[in-house]
Amino acid sequence: MTRTVLVTGGAGFLGQACARRFRAAGWRVVGLGHGRWTDDEARVAGYDRWVNAGVTAEALTGLADLGQNLRAVAHCASNGSVPYSLEQPLDAYERTVGSTVMLLEHLRRHAPVAVVLYPSSAAVYGAAPDRPLLESDTPNPVSPYGFHKQMVETLLAAHAACFGQPAVAVRFFSIYGPGLRKQLLWDASGRLLSGESQQTFFGTGDETRDWIHVEDAAALMLHLANRATAAPVIPARLEIVNGASGERVTVREVLERLARLLGSHAEIRFNGTVRAGDPRFYLAAVERMHATGWRPETSLDDGLADYAAWARAARPPAP
Incomplete structure (x- = not known):
């Protein structure tokens, strides 16, 4: 049976790169995001099915039919700007943390074994020394953007521990x-x-x-999805991996x-x-990424x- 991946924030920079990469690898790709595309335009963007909506309860209810066919979610829906998080912290919170709360509740009910792939950020490390940053380092964010990313990681860890929802947070550095x-x-x-x-x-x-090309970022998301779904049993935990060149x-x-x-x-x-x-x-420590x-x-x-x-x-x- 063809594996299905849901890409939230699917009209965005990383979302579209993920869609193209997953589809080329044989996944069925369903997209959720803000883009009034025709079916042909959605296919060009990498989607087999496209829903023009944010990550809301109503939009997710319309995707309940994916059920157990949904094996992975590339959760790219988020506020993507540090300055915006300083200017509009409440809206930035809703776009990043609020959307994740909605998604995780939907998955808890309808797709409890789908692995959540979350593009987190080096902003979680925040003010840090001039050395390679390890996934085990204590977070020290210096902007609402970084705090919101850390909050999402905590939500993912909570749902893994309490409800068995597997997840991988990729702390991407500078994607370009x-x-x-x-x-x-x-x-x-x-x-x-x-x-x-x-x-x-x-x-x-x-x-x-520490820069990473968007095609490499999308390839890492696909690699981690393949690695998780190939396992006989997906571990119900949050895994954290730096995504960077080192x-x-x-x-x-x-x-x-x-x-x-x-x-x-x-x-x-x-x-x-x-x-x-x-x-x-x-600067990322990339040994854990290499170990995958x-x-x-x-x-x-x-x-x-x-x-x-x-x-x-x-x-x-x-x-």
Whole structure:
């Protein structure tokens, strides 16, 4: 019998990448999200069935027919912005934590053995030392966004312990790739293509990040789903895995590489101001991820070249 995966937040950046990846691997993919797509458009996006709705009790009730055929959920529905969580913390909470409460209650009643794959975040680590961050480290979030991700992990652990719902939280670090129209690389590409001779960015430039291409992020979600559902009995627990390359790169270096790829000669400067919710150092310990039998395939050089080619077409230089 063909395995079915439900992708929430299915119209989003990671959601669509997951849909394409699961479908290519032979899964039946059902999507839930905000997108008024025709059947043909939904199929192009990677979906066999599409529901244009948020993660509400009504929308989930309409999916109750999936029942035991539902083997996995890629729960990508969430607030995806640290600044938004600071500006609108209640709505950000509902989008991240509230949607998860709804989903877990539905699964408890209708699909208690489906494994929940949750794209958590390095923001759970928050303010951390300049060393590889271990899944066993004590969380120390510095934004509502990070706290909300930690709350979801706690909900997943509770439902695993109390109701037997298996789950994997993937603490992704900096996901990037074609189609991402927000965050540092999108903002920087627009500015670097503007033709101006210098550009000033927040911070010192010495902040470190650990990047993972969106296709690798989706491949990791699929790998963990296959690994869980291949087991004779799926353990009723929460597993936490970092999702990253394990490569430490400064913000300055990433922007300089991006500028070269975009053909920009702009001088890159930094204002020394640290924005609220932005930790200084992010580097993942990736031994646990490697132990699952998976490693990312896209190098940062290739991934940035991929992103720059897309950004150049999506954001042509100003006349």
